[in-house]
Amino acid sequence: MAYKIVASQCTACGACEFECPNAAISTKRGVYVIDAALCTECEGHFKSPQCAAVCPVADTCVPA
Amino acid sequence: MAQVISLDSLMIPVSTDTMRQQLESGGCSSSSCGSSDGPADMAPEVWAKVKDHPCYSEEAHHYFARMHVAVAPACNIQCNYCNRKYDCANESRPGVVSEKLTPEQALRKVVTVANEVPQLSVLGIAGPGDACYDWKRTKATFDLVAKEIPDIKLCLSTNGLALPDHVDEIADMNIDHVTITINMVDPQVGTGIYPWIFYNHRRWTGLEAAKILHERQMQGLEMLAARNILVKVNSVMIPGVNDEHLVEVNKVVKAKGAFLHNVMPLISDPAHGTYFGLNGQRGPRAMELKALQDKLSDGTKLMRHCRQCRADAVGLLGEDRGQEFTMDQLAEEISYDPSKRAAYREIVAENRGEHVAQKAAAAEVVAESDTDATVLVAVATKGGGRINQHFGHATEFQVYEVSPSGIGFVGHRKVDQYCQGGWGEDATLDGVLAVLEGVTIVLCAKVGDCPKDSLAAAGIQVSHDYAYDWIESGIAAWYAAAYPSAARLSA
Numbered sequence: 123m124a125y126k127i128v129a130s131q132c133t134a135c136g137a138c139e140f141e142c143p144n145a146a147i148s149t150k151r152g153v154y155v156i157d158a159a160l161c162t163e164c165e166g167h168f169k170s171p172q173c174a175a176v177c178p179v180a181d182t183c184v185p186a
Numbered sequence: 187m188a189q190v191i192s193l194d195s196l197m198i199p200v201s202t203d204t205m206r207q208q209l210e211s212g213g214c215s216s217s218s219c220g221s222s223d224g225p226a227d228m229a230p231e232v233w234a235k236v237k238d239h240p241c242y243s244e245e246a247h248h249y250f251a252r253m254h255v256a257v258a259p260a261c262n263i264q265c266n267y268c269n270r271k272y273d274c275a276n277e278s279r280p281g282v283v284s285e286k287l288t289p290e291q292a293l294r295k296v297v298t299v300a301n302e303v304p305q306l307s308v309l310g311i312a313g314p315g316d317a318c319y320d321w322k323r324t325k326a327t328f329d330l331v332a333k334e335i336p337d338i339k340l341c342l343s344t345n346g347l348a349l350p351d352h353v354d355e356i357a358d359m360n361i362d363h364v365t366i367t368i369n370m371v372d373p374q375v376g377t378g379i380y381p382w383i384f385y386n387h388r389r390w391t392g393l394e395a396a397k398i399l400h401e402r403q404m405q406g407l408e409m410l411a412a413r414n415i416l417v418k419v420n421s422v423m424i425p426g427v428n429d430e431h432l433v434e435v436n437k438v439v440k441a442k443g444a445f446l447h448n449v450m451p452l453i454s455d456p457a458h459g460t461y462f463g464l465n466g467q468r469g470p471r472a473m474e475l476k477a478l479q480d481k482l483s484d485g486t487k488l489m490r491h492c493r494q495c496r497a498d499a500v501g502l503l504g505e506d507r508g509q510e511f512t513m514d515q516l517a518e519e520i521s522y523d524p525s526k527r528a529a530y531r532e533i534v535a536e537n538r539g540e541h542v543a544q545k546a547a548a549a550e551v552v553a554e555s556d557t558d559a560t561v562l563v564a565v566a567t568k569g570g571g572r573i574n575q576h577f578g579h580a581t582e583f584q585v586y587e588v589s590p591s592g593i594g595f596v597g598h599r600k601v602d603q604y605c606q607g608g609w610g611e612d613a614t615l616d617g618v619l620a621v622l623e624g625v626t627i628v629l630c631a632k633v634g635d636c637p638k639d640s641l642a643a644a645g646i647q648v649s650h651d652y653a654y655d656w657i658e659s660g661i662a663a664w665y666a667a668a669y670p671s672a673a674r675l676s677a
């Protein structure tokens with residue numbers, strides 16, 4: 123159960139990183155990635171996955 | 187190297203025709219100082235805040251430079267005129283991408299620019315996303331720079347959604363100018379502009395989204411006004427969506443304490459990949475924009491000189507030297523040297539005194555004309571308040587409206603550089619002609635015969651007779667010659 127970022131569409135704005143309640147998102151040399159081991163799909167924190175809700179590009183934060 | 191306004195260009199001696207003596211005799215009298223930005227119609231404490239700020243004072247924008255650093259890429263809303271692959275379209279020209287910086291890199295860049303561009307007076311953060319939503323990076327950048335260059339003015343731009351959360355910090359940090367983009371005061375209108383917002387840990391759409399955004403914008407505006415922080419409101423004019431509604435927006439933001447209201451044209455192009463661009467939504471024409479601005483000018487002061495500059499712009503309004511200061515061109519270690527900026531300030535102070543007097547005298551000259559003609563004059567200028575640019579080098583024209591009741595700045599119009607277009611490219615010349623719609627004469631420092639003839643054929647005069655004059659003096663001299671006073675006619 124985790125989300126992933128479609129790197130080719132990501133604008134590297136970093137909004138998802140602020141919003142993630144589990145600090146599962148970070149940049150590796152300018153590319154944003156989700157650590158599947160930390161991602162809970164926001165379960166227990168919020169109703170909807172925060173990264174997908176804030177991401178400005180459609181279908182970029184998606185279930186892995 | 188891009189064009190720089192050197193200290194020299196501000197000191198260029200004015201041509202010595204008789205106009206000049208005529209003008210010199212005039213003092214700063216009644217109507218003349220009540221120009222859109224003159225101190226006469228402004229509280230002294232407000233003037234103190236804006237007088238060196240190129241984005242707030244029409245007069246200062248001839249002398250002072252601003253720079254933006256692109257440290258805040260994240261945004262919390264979606265606008266239909268924005269494609270987030272590019273910079274925030276509220277504050278920048280659409281379709282451009284700025285070099286993203288960390289706060290530490292931004293500090294290095296600001297110090298480098300301050301050492302090389304003595305006109306620098308303002309540091310702004312306008313994205314490339316939303317400066318208030320991406321608050322940590324915005325704040326870190328301002329804190330670092332303020333420590334190094336204490337007299338630089340700080341400003342930021344926001345869509346307003348996250349603004350109320352940071353007003354106290356904004357006040358504490360001595361940020362004295364904030365720009366909020368407000369495109370509507372009726373959420374129903376907002377539904378045509380904002381497909382969604384992210385607020386309180388969820389995405390909102392439709393009327394709910396527009397309602398929340400509207401309420402937060404109004405709350406932020408009132409909170410800032412209550413703390414005496416100057417608020418400029420930007421509105422994007424979208425024909426058929428909010429163009430008529432902006433009259434209402436103007437009334438409301440004025441009542442809530444906005445200091446300036448700036449209406450910008452929607453720039454829409456399918457190539458930008460925005461919702462509006464892809465759906466054929468057009469932007470307003472120059473004359474439509476002007477008609478709206480004219481309707482609003484009794485409300486909040488209108489700012490007509492906004493350039494919609496990039497999130498990493500550097501330079502005087504209308505010029506962008508950003509490409510000279512990309513990260514790879516900056517030294518690793520750099521320390522701030524305040525001497526150049528101080529020297530420049532002294533020269534400008536002297537110059538501005540003279541400029542104000544010239545403006546007043548010019549107003550008296552046009553007042554004598556025996557006519558009721560109101561005409562638009564376009565000016566090619568590199569800054570310093572003078573007619574000092576070659577027609578072919580102008581990337582934009584500053585447009586003034588002149589009638590016996592005075593000379594007023596009404597806006598700037600961007601052109602694709604004529605020289606870059608090269609010869610015989612009708613497309614470029616057509617572009618220039620379209621940009622000059624409604625203009626009677628162009629005043630510049632120099633112009634070739636060819637473009638002059640083509641413009642003449644289209645009914646637009648071009649003249650370099652007033653080269654290096656103060657803008658208002660040159661316009662007045664031309665106007666007085668074109669529409670002589672009754673006294674001079676009979677003489």
Ligand code: SF4
Binds near residue numbers: 141146172
């Ligand atoms: S789904 Fe939630 S927990 Fe997972 S990466 Fe996105 S924000 Fe973080």
Ligand code: SF4
Binds near residue numbers: 127137176
């Ligand atoms: S919010 Fe979307 S576009 Fe922005 S960094 Fe995250 S995945 Fe990339």
Ligand code: SF4
Binds near residue numbers: 274
């Ligand atoms: S606020 Fe600016 S960055 Fe955000 S969607 Fe609107 S135009 Fe784009």
